[in-house]
Amino acid sequence: MNPQEIISKHEPTQDNLLNILHDLQNHHSESYIPAEFMDLVSDYLNMTKSAVYGVVDYYSMLSVKPRGRYIIRVCISPVCHIKNAPGIMDVLSKQLDIRVGETTTDKLFTLEGAECLGQCQEAPAMMINEKVYNNLTQKRIEKIIASYQ
Numbered sequence: 001m002n003p004q005e006i007i008s009k010h011e012p013t014q015d016n017l018l019n020i021l022h023d024l025q026n027h028h029s030e031s032y033i034p035a036e037f038m039d040l041v042s043d044y045l046n047m048t049k050s051a052v053y054g055v056v057d058y059y060s061m062l063s064v065k066p067r068g069r070y071i072i073r074v075c076i077s078p079v080c081h082i083k084n085a086p087g088i089m090d091v092l093s094k095q096l097d098i099r100v101g102e103t104t105t106d107k108l109f110t111l112e113g114a115e116c117l118g119q120c121q122e123a124p125a126m127m128i129n130e131k132v133y134n135n136l137t138q139k140r141i142e143k144i145i146a147s148y149q
C-alpha cells in the first residue's frame, strides 16, 4: 500500500491526524515518517506543513528518523528510575553498542526512552515494539535481546 492509499483510508478531518501519522509510520519498513509523507498529510487535511511537522516532533511515539525493526522503549519515569532504569539503559546500550536515540548498524534495534508504561508495580519496564517486559534484570535483558537476534 502506498502512502497516499494509507492516508486515503481515513476521513480527511484534522481529528484523524494522529491516526494517519501512526498508520503511515506502522506501514513504513523503517518505522518513521519521512518529510514527503508529512507533506501529503498536510495537503490531505488542509493543514500547514509546520503544524503537521510540529505534531510529529511533539509525540515521542512518532519519529522523523529511520529506526530499526525492533524499537526498544525503556521507561524512564520516576518509579522505574528509582528501580534502576538508568542501569537497564546502560546494559542495553552496551549490549547493542548504541546510545539512546540510535539504531544498530544492522538496523535491527533502536533504543529509546519512554514515559510510564503502566508497569510501575513491576518496575523496571520496557517495551519492544508492542510487547511489554517488566521486572527487568541484566540477565533477563540479555535473554530477551538474544530472542530477537
Ligand code: FES
Pocket: 075, 076, 077, 078, 079, 080, 081, 115, 116, 117, 118, 119, 120, 123, 124, 125
Ligand atoms: S514508572 Fe515505569 S512503568 Fe510506570
